[in-house]
Amino acid sequence: MSAIALDHLTVRLGETVALDDVSVALDASRIAVVGANGSGKSTFARVLAGLVAPSSGSVRVHGLDPGRQASALRRLVSVVFSNPDAQIIMPTVAEDAAFSLRSERLPAAESAARVADALDRFGLTGLADRAAHDLSGGQKQLLALCGAFIRRPQLVIADEPTAYLDAPNARRVAEHLFEDAGHQLVLLTHDLRLAERCEVAALFDAGRIAAVGAPADVIAAYEASLRW
Numbered sequence: 626m627s628a629i630a631l632d633h634l635t636v637r638l639g640e641t642v643a644l645d646d647v648s649v650a651l652d653a654s655r656i657a658v659v660g661a662n663g664s665g666k667s668t669f670a671r672v673l674a675g676l677v678a679p680s681s682g683s684v685r686v687h688g689l690d691p692g693r694q695a696s697a698l699r700r701l702v703s704v705v706f707s708n709p710d711a712q713i714i715m716p717t718v719a720e721d722a723a724f725s726l727r728s729e730r731l732p733a734a735e736s737a738a739r740v741a742d743a744l745d746r747f748g749l750t751g752l753a754d755r756a757a758h759d760l761s762g763g764q765k766q767l768l769a770l771c772g773a774f775i776r777r778p779q780l781v782i783a784d785e786p787t788a789y790l791d792a793p794n795a796r797r798v799a800e801h802l803f804e805d806a807g808h809q810l811v812l813l814t815h816d817l818r819l820a821e822r823c824e825v826a827a828l829f830d831a832g833r834i835a836a837v838g839a840p841a842d843v844i845a846a847y848e849a850s851l852r853w
Contacts, residue, residue, distance in 0.1 A: 627650035627651060627652050627685075628651065628652050628686075628687055628780075628809055629649075629650070629651040629652075629656075629673065629685070629686055629687075629809075629811070630649075630650045630651075630684070630685045631647050631648055631649050631650075631672075631682065631683070631684050632648050632682055632683045632684075633646050633647075633648055633681070633682040633683075634646070634647045634648070634672065634679050634681070634682035634683065634684055635647070635679065635680050635681045635682055636668050636672060636677060636678075636679055636680050637680040638668070638677075642832055643665055643668040643677075643832055644665050644668050644669060644672070644832050644833075645665075645831070645832040645833050646682070646833070647665075647669070647682075647832075647833060647834055648682075649827065649834055649837060651811075651825065651827070651837075653809075653823070653824040653825040654809055654810065654824060655803065655809075655810045655812070655822070655823040655824045655825075656809070656810065656811045656812065656823055656824070656825050656826070656827065657812050657814060657819070657820035657821075657822075657823035657825070657826040657827070657840055657843075658670070658811060658812065658813045658814070658826070658827050658829065659813075659814065659815070659817065659820050659826060659827070659828055659829070659843065659844065659847055660828055660829035660830055660835075660847070661830070664829040664830050664831065664832070665829045665830075665831070665832040665833070666784075666813045666829050667784055667813065668832075669813075669829065670704070670782050670784050670811065670813055672684055672691065673686050673691070673702070673780070673782055673811060674691070674698075674702055674704050674782055675691035675692070675695050675698045675699065675702070676704075678691075678692055679692070686698060686702065686780065687701055687779055687780060687809075689701075699728070700728070700776075701778055701779040701780060702778055702779070702780045702781075702782065703772075703773035703774065703776055703778040703780070703781050703782070704773070704781075704782045704783075704784070705766075705769055705770060705773050705781065705782070705783040705784070705786045705802075706769070706784050706785075706786075707784060707785035707786060707788040707789060708789070709762070709765035709766045709768065709769035710758070710765065712769045712772060713757045713758060713765060713768060713769065715757065716756060716757065717753070717754055717755065717756060717757055718744070718749055718752045718753050718754070718755050718757050718760070718768055719740060719744065719753040719754065720757075721757045721768060721772060722740045722743055722744060722749075722768070722771050722772055722775055723736060723737075723740045724772070725772040725773070725775050725776055726739060726740070726775060726776065729776070739775055740775065743771045743774065743775040744771065746771070746774070746801075747767045747768070747770060747771040747774075747801065748767065748797075749764070749767060749768060749771060752764065761794075762789055762790060762794070763790055763791065763793070763794025763797065763798075766786065766787075766789075766790060766794065766798050767794075767797065767798065767801070769786075770786075770798060770801050770802070774801070774808075777807075778808055779807075779808060779809060780808060780809045780810075780811065781802065781808050781809070781810050781811070782811045782813075783802055783810065783811070783812050783813065783814075784813045785813055785814060785815065786798055786799075786802065786812075786814075787799060787814070787816060787819065788815070795816075799819055799822075803822060810823075817844050817847075817848075820840055820844060821840045821841065821844065822840075823840050824840075825837065825838065825839070825840070826838065826839070826840040826843035826844065827843070828843050828846060828847050830850070835850075
């Protein structure tokens with residue numbers, strides 16, 4: 626079975642059909658998801674994360690049914706959103722990183738070691754005691770990544786993670802996402818240069834997948850569809 630498999634998946638949000646009879650199988654380690662606003666990209670991501678339930682059809686994520694195996698899915702999936710303020714929960718940087726480990730019930734020493742390693746990885750050690758919401762935008766997104774990766778997920782879903790960042794911070798965030806750390810990455814992005822770094826790209830249009838394949842080919846098809 627493919628790592629990500631959708632079979633005739635439809636999602637209705639009120640009167641809106643957000644995903645319309647989508648079937649796709651994705652196994653690549655780095656997957657770009659592109660398309661215009663309202664094309665279905667974010668709904669697709671939320672289905673994979675178990676945050677939105679299908680109206681019909683089926684979905685499997687690393688062998689799990691998000692609807693029936695939600696707890697197991699949460700243990701293997703981390704989500705990073707464009708606005709890190711939506712993910713920062715605790716008062717300080719170190720406390721927020723540690724909060725992501727709460728469900729693993731680790732011994733105190735192991736938890737502290739994991740936090741220290743994660744803060745070091747994301748360049749946040751010197752900010753450990755800083756108020757999390759007083760960080761700069763780039764630092765907040767690095768903290769959001771820290772909270773996502775500290776759990777050692779099998780799948781990272783990143784929804785426009787560089788949207789509000791300046792070029793240096795966008796580059797830092799991208800490099801962390803593309804690190805070979807044993808995770809599969811599903812990257813939703815309007816940054817087509819970032820999408821080109823993935824192994825496979827999927828183009829969404831009006832709730833359907835319009836193309837899947839090599840990023841250069843999918844991006845070319847997307848750009849052609851935007852021409853007047």
